[in-house]
Amino acid sequence: MATETTEFSVPDSAAKAAAGSQEFETEKLELSMGPSHPSTHGVLRLNLELDGEIIKKCDPVLGYLHRGDEKIAENMTYNQFVPYTDRLDYLAPLANNVAYAIAVERLADIEIPERCQAIRVLISELARISAHLLGLGAFAMDVGAMTVFLYTFTEREKLYTLFEELTGARFTTSYTRIGGVARDMPEGWTGRVLQFIEEFLPVVDEVDGLLTRNRIWVDRTEDIGVISREDAIAYGLTGPNLRGSGVEMDLRKDLPYSGYEQYDFDIPVGTKGDCYDRYLVRIEEMRQSARIARQVIDKMPSGSFYAEDAKKIFLPPKEKVLTSMEELIQNFMLVTEGPQMPSGEVYFEAENPKGALGFYVVSKGGGVPYRLKIRAPSFCNLSILPKVCIGAMVADTASILGSLDFVMGECDR
């Protein structure tokens, strides 16, 4: 019996369309995405030029959250600016405070006691966990995996409770002071942090299990938004985005500050530089942060939580201000005139959750910075967008934006 073959022919109308495709006029579609769009995480606007579903041109429009932080800094004392740093990367205010404080301390040449350094490392790592949890949850939700968001936000809530206990605030913490931290850790707090880590690590594994081998997730992220190693460096990317492209740069290892050299941790790097690699890097960074946090608590030195030689900067304890003349005057002078800084200039970058957050402080003496430039990692990370979006589908922008994990508060300053 002869096998029956069926000949499939192209239907007439489709054949005509294919043959005459030259005759159709194609028109580029301009699409303004944002500034209030769920996948743009805040107020980023993208002016896209589309050819069908393909992005031909991408022009990010920034500045919707511009508050003039650098101008404000020129008009207030060094201590007064600490709360403003909370509002840069508002997902990791603790880490921002630390970066700013270290920059000014380098200007004033202050040695920070070991206990204070350890507290700073601990809160920076907790802030990193908190920021990555949010970044990951939002990324997954944009791509359609709602469950992950609920898991990560449950853990973040526990972290906020810990932050509240430590600093008195859940969101904008303003915990670090120049020359120390605002107060010592409450009793038993480190124990509760350890307990949190105990509960949090299985959740990371769970999220890992939900996403890493998930067919839909891999399809939506693998080979999407590929950033080559050379491009990543040339565009000044930092943080997990740079490491996702295979560059092993981490300021905690390269130029250790605040005693990071004492702790063992690994730097995860990607191979391809696509959205999937950036996701993997973040997952592993959370585990490494937990590892650092455990070591810090294990080794927590005793001593003072502020530098004794920072008396000219650090506000004296309140009970002394109310009982002792010397401290009262000190307090008054610090509040009215600000800490007296030597003139000079300092550039310091800290490895924040989003990348290297830099402060360039120019001082001409006195209590007010002459110029304070904030080098925002999100700003630099976003600058590659016009390049990486070209040729991608519109739906891929959700993956790309989610994997770049930026915060507009920091980007627009």
Added chain:
Amino acid sequence: MIPTDDSLTSLKEKFSHLNERPSSDWPSFDTPVGELLLTLQALEDEYDFDMLVDVTAIDNGVDASPRFTVVYHLYSTNAHQYIRVAADLEDDENPVAPTATAIWPAADWHERECFDMFGIRFEGHPDLRRILMWDGYPHFPLRKDFPLAGFENELADEEVAEVTGTKVKPAPMAGGPFVAPQADFMTKREPRAKDESWNEKSEKPE
């Protein structure tokens, strides 16, 4: 070549136009604006400073000359070192600097921000538009003669201004956060708005 202290000394020997800039943290050089691009290119090619981390400017004061200084911070991802290069700009009225976008694409947005905030024009920049303020904004906010409370402006969208008849009002603090004046009697040292050219009590000069 990986930058070490020796190689940076050799840099200074190679380029006689470089002057050491006082610095307590990283190696720091002043260069005339004419040789700026040459210096940056050499640092990228020969000294392995592969990452441009920051471009910014300093306004040295309304009456100062040279008024504007551009400052570049470079980082070497192999040697883990920063370097600072600064150049004073020649024209105080219309400051112009060369663009570094050909060396690092990262310079694109940094230079746009510099233009936006200080009005420094980067010659040869492919797309020098405002980046944080809106297109058509007439002032340069980080210049020292720009008051903290801002200037009264037409709304960004002219159509909206036409319909509502409103203008953007300056912030009510009129001078903003508090700083005590440094040289005065103790009794007058009460914290007050730093910009005292105008506030709630005295009218803003036209």
